[in-house]
Amino acid sequence: MNLALNLVVKIVVSLWILAAICYYLPSKKQYLKTFAVIFSFSAIIFLCLYIVQLWMTLERPPLRTKGETRLLYATLVPLIALIIHLRLKTYWFAIYGQLMASVFLITNLIHPDYFDMTLMPALQSYWFVPHVIIYMIAYALLASTLMYAVRGFYLHKKGENLRFLLIRADVLVYLGFSLATFGITFGALWAKEAWGSYWAWDPKETWALVSWLCYLTYIHFRYRFPNKQYSALWFLIICFILLLIGWLGVDYMPSARQSMHSY
Amino acid sequence: MPFGYAPTFILIIGFVLVGFALEIATGSNGFPKPIAPLNLSLIVIYFLILISLNFVKSFRKYINWLSSITMAVSSAIVYIILIAIAGFLPQGGGDNLLQKIGFTHMISSWPYVFSLLFVCTALFYTILKKLMRFKVKYIGFLLRHIGFFIILFFGSLSVGNIEKYNIELFIDSPTHQGFYFDKLRANEIPEFPDQKLIKRNVSLPFSLEMKRFEIDNYPSEILFYDSLGFPVKTKLKKEAGFVGIDKTFNFKDWEITVKKYLESATPRKDDFIPYEIDCDHPAFLSAAYLKAKNVRTKEEKEGWVTCGNVRSNTPDITRMLMRLQYYFPATYLDIGEYSVTIGQPGKKRFASFITMQNEEGKKIEKIVEVNKPFKYKSWYLYQTNCHFRLLAPKSNEPLRVSTLQAVRDPWLKVVYIGFFMLLAGSIHLIWSVRKFPKGQKK
Numbered sequence: 001m002n003l004a005l006n007l008v009v010k011i012v013v014s015l016w017i018l019a020a021i022c023y024y025l026p027s028k029k030q031y032l033k034t035f036a037v038i039f040s041f042s043a044i045i046f047l048c049l050y051i052v053q054l055w056m057t058l059e060r061p062p063l064r065t066k067g068e069t070r071l072l073y074a075t076l077v078p079l080i081a082l083i084i085h086l087r088l089k090t091y092w093f094a095i096y097g098q099l100m101a102s103v104f105l106i107t108n109l110i111h112p113d114y115f116d117m118t119l120m121p122a123l124q125s126y127w128f129v130p131h132v133i134i135y136m137i138a139y140a141l142l143a144s145t146l147m148y149a150v151r152g153f154y155l156h157k158k159g160e161n162l163r164f165l166l167i168r169a170d171v172l173v174y175l176g177f178s179l180a181t182f183g184i185t186f187g188a189l190w191a192k193e194a195w196g197s198y199w200a201w202d203p204k205e206t207w208a209l210v211s212w213l214c215y216l217t218y219i220h221f222r223y224r225f226p227n228k229q230y231s232a233l234w235f236l237i238i239c240f241i242l243l244l245i246g247w248l249g250v251d252y253m254p255s256a257r258q259s260m261h262s263y
Numbered sequence: 264m265p266f267g268y269a270p271t272f273i274l275i276i277g278f279v280l281v282g283f284a285l286e287i288a289t290g291s292n293g294f295p296k297p298i299a300p301l302n303l304s305l306i307v308i309y310f311l312i313l314i315s316l317n318f319v320k321s322f323r324k325y326i327n328w329l330s331s332i333t334m335a336v337s338s339a340i341v342y343i344i345l346i347a348i349a350g351f352l353p354q355g356g357g358d359n360l361l362q363k364i365g366f367t368h369m370i371s372s373w374p375y376v377f378s379l380l381f382v383c384t385a386l387f388y389t390i391l392k393k394l395m396r397f398k399v400k401y402i403g404f405l406l407r408h409i410g411f412f413i414i415l416f417f418g419s420l421s422v423g424n425i426e427k428y429n430i431e432l433f434i435d436s437p438t439h440q441g442f443y444f445d446k447l448r449a450n451e452i453p454e455f456p457d458q459k460l461i462k463r464n465v466s467l468p469f470s471l472e473m474k475r476f477e478i479d480n481y482p483s484e485i486l487f488y489d490s491l492g493f494p495v496k497t498k499l500k501k502e503a504g505f506v507g508i509d510k511t512f513n514f515k516d517w518e519i520t521v522k523k524y525l526e527s528a529t530p531r532k533d534d535f536i537p538y539e540i541d542c543d544h545p546a547f548l549s550a551a552y553l554k555a556k557n558v559r560t561k562e563e564k565e566g567w568v569t570c571g572n573v574r575s576n577t578p579d580i581t582r583m584l585m586r587l588q589y590y591f592p593a594t595y596l597d598i599g600e601y602s603v604t605i606g607q608p609g610k611k612r613f614a615s616f617i618t619m620q621n622e623e624g625k626k627i628e629k630i631v632e633v634n635k636p637f638k639y640k641s642w643y644l645y646q647t648n649c650h651f652r653l654l655a656p657k658s659n660e661p662l663r664v665s666t667l668q669a670v671r672d673p674w675l676k677v678v679y680i681g682f683f684m685l686l687a688g689s690i691h692l693i694w695s696v697r698k699f700p701k702g703q704k705k
Contacts, residue, residue, distance in 0.1 A: 121612055121633035167699055174696050178689040185682050194634050196427065196645045196670040198678065199418065201370050206350030210343055217339045224332040242347075255353045 008050045009105045015043035016078070016098040023091050033091075040082050040094055047075040060119045063132040066248065067108050072133070074101040074108070076140035084144065088168065096147040127190030135183035141176030142215065142243055145169045149236040152229070162229040169236060170222055177215045184208055203255040207246030214239045265328050271337040275381050279341060282374030286365040293371035296423035299673075306420060313387055330388035338381035345375050371422075379419060386412040403691030406684045413681030421674030428465055429647070432615060432665045437472035441465045441669055467669060468622055469639065475616040476665050478649065480542035481505065482526060483549045483570055483605035485512050485519070490600045506551050506605050516559045517598045523552035526608070528569070530591060535567055542608055544651055545661055546589040548572045551605050555598045566596045568604040613649050615665045631667060643670045 022036035051071060054062040062068040081097025084090065148169035152162050187205070188198040199205060218235045225231070250256055266274070286293070297305055316322050328334060349369035352361065365372030390408050393401050428441030444460040447453060451461065482505040487495040512519045528550040529538035535550040554565040571593030595602035614632035619639060621627070629637045637644040645668045651661035672678075 119611075121610060124612070125634040171696050171699050174692055174699075178692045181685060181689040185686055188682065192643075192675075193636060194645075195647075196636070196643060196668050197425070197672075198675075198682075201349060201354065203350045206346055210347050210350060213339055213343045213346075217336055217343070220332050220335050220339070224336070250350070253351050255351055257353065 005050070006109055008046060009109055012043040012046050012105065013102050015039045015046070016102060019043075019098065020095050023095060036091075036094075037082070037086070040078065040098065043098075044075060044079050044082070047071070051075065061129050061132075063129065063136075064119060064123060067111065069132065069136060069247070070104045070108055072136045073140060073143075074104040076136055077101045077104075077143050080137075080140050080144055081147070084168075084172075090168075092151065093144070093147060096150070097144065100143060100147070122194045125190055125194060127186055127193070131183060131186040131190055134179050134186060138176045138179035138183055139243065139247065141172050141179065142240060145172045145176065145236050146240040148172070149233045149240070152233040152236075156230060156233070162233070166222070166229055166232055169232075170219075173215055173218060173236075177212070177219065180208075180212050180215070184212055203250050203253060203259045204246065207242070207250050211239065211243040211246045214242050265324050266333070268333055268337060271328075271333050272341070275337055275341045275378065278377040278381070279345070279374040282372065282377045283364045285373040287363055289373075291363050291365060291368075293365060293368050294373055294376045296371070297420050298423040302420045302423055306416075313384065314391075317388070317391060326388050326392075329384055330392045331385075334381070334385040335389065338378065338385050342378045342382050345369060345378050349375075379415065383412060383416045386415070403688055403695060405688075406691060407688030410681045410684030410686075410688055414678055414685065417674055417677045417681065421672060421678065424673050426669075426671040428467065428669045430467070430471060430644075430667045430669060432471060432473035432617070432667060434473055434476065434663055437470050437618075437620070439467050439470035441467050469642075470620045471644075471667070472618045472620075473615050473665055474618060474628075476541075476614070476649065476663055477616070478541045478543060478613040479611040480526070480608040481611050482507060482524075483551070483608045486604050486606045487514055488595065488602045488604070495601065506549075514603070515599070515601065516557050517555050517601075517603075518558055519553055519555045519598070519603055521551050522554050522565070523550075525550045530569075533567075535569070541651075541663075542610065543649060546572060546591075548591055549605055549608055553596050553603060555596060555603065557599070564596060564598060567594065568596050569594045570605050570607045613646065613665075615646055615649075615667065617644075617667075641671050641673065644668070645670065 016039070019036040019039035022032045022039065025032055051062055054068075054071075063072060078094065078097045078101045081094045085094035148165055152165050152169075155162060155165065187208070191200065191205075192198040218232070218239055221228075221235060222232055250259060317326055346369070348366055352366055352369075354367060354369065361367050365374060369375050386408055390405065390412060393405055393408075428443050430438065430441045432438065442462050442464045445463050447458055447461050454461075485506055489495050506521050506524050508521055508524050510521045525535055525537050526549055527538055527540055527542070528535040528548050529546070530548070530550075535548075535552075538546075538548075540547050548569050548571070550567055550569045552565070552567050554563070556563050569591065572589055572591050593604055595604045612632060614630050614635075616630050617628070617637075619627045619629065619637075621639070627639070631637045631644055631646045633646050636646075646665070647668045648666040650664055652664050
């Protein structure tokens with residue numbers, strides 16, 4: 001069977017809407033919550049199948065263009081959100097994740113900037129898949145911290161203490177930051193093999209470093225000021241904005257014409 | 264601790280401002296590249312000063328401040344701002360105010376060096392403090408911090424020692440000459456007005472001879488254009504963008520079938536015949552014979568289409584000469600208000616088959632291709648580029664040029680140790696997450 005993107009998006013988003021309805025139905029029936037998990041999980045399976053199909057038709061890993069990374073991201077964010085939901089019983093978390101992923105999927109419907117089958121020689125490396133996948137998992141984890149930040153502002157307004165929320169966000173920052181360290185280092189080792197230097201201050205590299213350093217500063221800030229909860233929320237938002245700039249925004253900067261990473 | 268956040272920030276920003284002033288005062292040349300033995304002496308002096316200060320009792324409170332999180336956060340934020348500027352503005356040129364204060368060569372500018380020095384010093388004293396009260400549980404912390412320190416400090420100081428030379432190879436023509444582009448020195452006469460860079464040759468400790476060059480390409484992709492000549496995006500590429508014999512593409516009301524496909528072709532009267540040449544050769548042309556049928560009106564059209572052969576990866580002047588000699592335009596098949604053609608194929612792989620002869624006269628045969636460098640002693644040889652060149656008017660055939668890059672970085676192993684320490688520390692960080700308080704289940 002050949003899955004078409006718009007069909008996949010329709011099915012996936014519908015499943016997520018169904019899941020959200022099941023979560024929030026004013027009923028105490030436990031099986032509704034189980035249904036919600038099944039719907040959410042099925043949507044992720046659909047996306048995985050679509051990625052596998054894309055890999056086979058393109059005859060290369062679908063990780064090259066922005067559209068392709070958005071697709072992977074839209075699969076990983078709800079997956080991580082679902083795992084966190086199952087571990088911590090935070091129902092809202094999975095919904096936020098799916099909402100974020102839906103935005104990315106719909107962006108892909110409007111701008112399907114993928115499907116180009118060529119892979120230029122520099123990308124034909126065994127580093128390609130681990131570098132991109134690790135980065136996407138890291139981005140998905142760090143995106144989850146944004147969901148905590150948004151939730152945090154809401155709870156702060158209600159006058160609730162954010163201690164436990166921020167501890168959970170910190171766990172995700174630690175995991176995401178560590179994986180981003182792997183991503184950036186794998187990128188450096190790959191660059192040495194492909195271009196002769198492990199670091200060339202390419203705008204994409206520079207922005208990856210900026211967001212990495214910003215999360216690093218966040219970790220130190222939280223360690224030093226565990227009680228500055230409101231500032232920590234803002235810190236998370238800024239970190240995520242810098243991360244998005246590094247991922248999607250570099251192409252629109254004056255420095256972009258010097259980037260070897262434009263795709 | 265002598266200073267809180269505000270004074271720490273003010274102090275670092277003060278140094279950065281001094282850096283900007285130094286940039287203007289030194290004619291915007293940036294921090295001089297630390298070349299050996301200068302960088303070695305700088306490292307020794309830096310470590311000696313920092314370690315001896317550690318034993319000066321009256322300086323202890325300043326060391327506590329330098330190794331504090333206050334310093335770590337403040338210096339990191341200033342550092343982040345400076346590199347964000349480097350990531351935002353194009354680097355390496357310009358002749359305006361931004362260039363005068365170092366914004367266009369941020370990574371080698373004085374303010375950057377000052378801010379880096381603060382980050383490194385903070386890291387150094389943090390590491391020293393932990394080492395002096397070493398406990399096994401500090402291992403992860405130390406791996407991360409030492410790893411990052413090594414990468415930042417030694418990576419930055421090694422810049423002046425990295426040797427990077429381009430080598431142009433022609434078939435069966437051995438050479439031991441590399442070249443690089445350098446800034447024009449004050450006593451040198453420019454060859455043309457506004458010349459900033461000059462090509463300098465170097466003799467390499469080995470000679471290279473290219474025996475053969477191979478280049479593979481992807482097939483062409485089917486392309487559609489509207490009546491104004493703008494490309495029409497289709498969803499066709501998803502299933503199969505590549506042109507192949509007997510492949511059918513559906514576009515609007517049209518069904519387009521590829522009857523013949525010549526990946527490398529040459530025109531012969533109204534026809535095309537196969538012509539085996541490399542895909543980056545100026546005469547390279549892909550051609551396809553397409554048959555289009557309108558499923559609604561049953562209208563039929565057929566004919567040859569080609570991608571044309573104006574390539575963009577050769578230098579301008581050469582391209583101009585080549586165009587005159589080889590120029591063949593792209594051709595289209597009109598289908599109603601649209602037209603269809605095939606695109607220029609992309610490069611898939613290119614490789615130089617080289618023979619290296621070292622100083623002892625020993626010959627080594629190797630294939631160098633992108634992502635597969637050839638390592639010889641401390642040198643790495645990379646395949647960086649390839650093109651055709653018309654060297655002299657009397658040469659009828661364009662000359663195949665393969666560009667390799669020879670790179671030697673004596674500090675590479677040191678920096679790699681830093682990378683692996685940082686990775687080991689990150690694994691520890693992932694592991695440490697289990698110690699976090701579980702929190703309320705809600």
